[in-house]
Amino acid sequence: MDARTILAKLRTGDRLNPAEIGWFAEGLASGAVDDAQAGAFAMAVCCHPMSEDERVALTLAMRDSGDVMTWDLPGPVVDKHSTGGIGDCISLTLGPAMAALGAYMPMLSGRGLGHTGGTLDKLESIPGLSTELGEEAFRRIVRDAGCALVAASGNIAPADRRLYAIRDVTSTVESIDLITASILSKKLAGGAAPLMLDVKAGSGAFMRTLDDAGALAASLVQTAQGAGSPASALITDMNQPCVPSVGNALEIMEVMVSLTEDGTDTILSLLTAELGGELLRLAGMAETRAQGAAQVQEVLSSGAAAERFGRMVAAKGGPRDFVERWRDRLPAAPVERPVPAPRAGFVAAMDGYEMGMTVVRLGGGRMRAGERIDPSVGLSDVAMLGDEVAAGDVLAVVHAADEDAADAAVAALVPAFEIGETEVEPPPLVHRVVT
Numbered sequence: 286m287d288a289r290t291i292l293a294k295l296r297t298g299d300r301l302n303p304a305e306i307g308w309f310a311e312g313l314a315s316g317a318v319d320d321a322q323a324g325a326f327a328m329a330v331c332c333h334p335m336s337e338d339e340r341v342a343l344t345l346a347m348r349d350s351g352d353v354m355t356w357d358l359p360g361p362v363v364d365k366h367s368t369g370g371i372g373d374c375i376s377l378t379l380g381p382a383m384a385a386l387g388a389y390m391p392m393l394s395g396r397g398l399g400h401t402g403g404t405l406d407k408l409e410s411i412p413g414l415s416t417e418l419g420e421e422a423f424r425r426i427v428r429d430a431g432c433a434l435v436a437a438s439g440n441i442a443p444a445d446r447r448l449y450a451i452r453d454v455t456s457t458v459e460s461i462d463l464i465t466a467s468i469l470s471k472k473l474a475g476g477a478a479p480l481m482l483d484v485k486a487g488s489g490a491f492m493r494t495l496d497d498a499g500a501l502a503a504s505l506v507q508t509a510q511g512a513g514s515p516a517s518a519l520i521t522d523m524n525q526p527c528v529p530s531v532g533n534a535l536e537i538m539e540v541m542v543s544l545t546e547d548g549t550d551t552i553l554s555l556l557t558a559e560l561g562g563e564l565l566r567l568a569g570m571a572e573t574r575a576q577g578a579a580q581v582q583e584v585l586s587s588g589a590a591a592e593r594f595g596r597m598v599a600a601k602g603g604p605r606d607f608v609e610r611w612r613d614r615l616p617a618a619p620v621e622r623p624v625p626a627p628r629a630g631f632v633a634a635m636d637g638y639e640m641g642m643t644v645v646r647l648g649g650g651r652m653r654a655g656e657r658i659d660p661s662v663g664l665s666d667v668a669m670l671g672d673e674v675a676a677g678d679v680l681a682v683v684h685a686a687d688e689d690a691a692d693a694a695v696a697a698l699v700p701a702f703e704i705g706e707t708e709v710e711p712p713p714l715v716h717r718v719v720t
Contacts, residue, residue, distance in 0.1 A: 295329035310346035347470035350444035354476035364477035372526025381593035384431025400641030410660030414603035479515035479567035487524035489637020532663015633705030
């Protein structure tokens with residue numbers, strides 16, 4: 286078996302068997318497959334989409350190219366993945382809520398990518414907290430707190446790490462087959478099942494349209510199930526942020542409001558309940574999604590989820606009194622500047638991509654891999670779809686490191702909001718469920 290023979294089959298649209306796919310994934314991890322061959326593989330998959338069986342085989346082969354974790358805990362071990370969007374901090378409320386209900390939620394998470402924020406970057410805005418933990422510490426925190434979000438080690442799905450870098454420079458990132466295998470190989474290597482998939486659709490998501498989001502959701506669910514993991518997907522709206530803030534420390538503030546101030550009617554809490562309810566159903570802890578959602582809302586409002594969040598923060602090096610003193614513990618930017626509405630009307634639409642990139646340009650994200658970020662910058666008090674505004678009303682508040690950065694952000698954000706003359710119905714939080 287060799288790369289040239291496998292690539293020749295792909296070029297002509299012939300199907301690969303699991304052994305061929307497994308050989309290629311191992312070659313990606315070991316270096317036996319060179320960059321040119323990896324790029325040819327990615328392009329061939331883009332041009333000749335895989336069958337479901339091939340997609341499952343690629344996912345499992347990339348999972349098995351490195352370490353695969355197993356868990357021995359006195360309760361269901363579950364996980365969740367979001368395809369990403371602006372103001373998406375749901376993992377930070379969902380993990381503690383599931384832990385408070387008796388499940389265990391170990392999450393191998395990521396950093397900011399493009400215009401979207403990263404959960405690890407958000408957590409690291411808490412002073413002293415580290416997400417770069419070894420496996421022993423990760424296991425201890427999951428056992429004691431019930432949840433933990435950490436950076437994946439280099440030994441988790443190394444074939445995917447290699448192929449992902451190749452896809453980025455060969456214009457093959459958009460392949461649903463490769464996206465699916467990339468996401469699931471890492472999640473399945475984490476050892477948790479069942480798996481809840483939050484597939485975002487809208488201006489602030491990678492998948493802008495419902496059709497694209499639906500295709501990805503179906504691929505993720507079918508492939509996860511084919512690989513032996515129970516899974517469901519919710520296609521959720523990302524035409525506005527999940528919280529009225531975008532930026533690392535600012536989103537942590539919104540998380541703490543939901544965990545400590547009974548904000549059960551916020552988008553963040555409602556989506557946490559919907560995703561958690563379905564995850565509880567998959568894990569056999571609730572008969573229906575609605576029943577599970579009610580359980581999640583209860584632990585959010587009672588403070589039980591906040592207590593689990595506090596345990597996790599302290600175990601990862603953060604302040605032990607963070608839940609009680611979070612307003613004093615998070616960094617704040619020195620300059621705040623309102624974004625004024627140019628005219629009266631109703632917020633009809635917003636450019637989520639531009640909002641996310643504005644935060645990146647403020648220093649809250651990365652233009653290049655490895656760059657340091659400023660956790661204090663971003664946007665707060667973001668007007669939501671359907672809000673009525675008068676001329677000069679605040680559409681958002683920019684938090685910046687200096688006056689020049691604030692001026693540039695305001696100039697970019699004014700046209701990012703569309704103000705209409707007629708009342709607008711906000712979009713549904715959940716467009717549909719894929720099982």
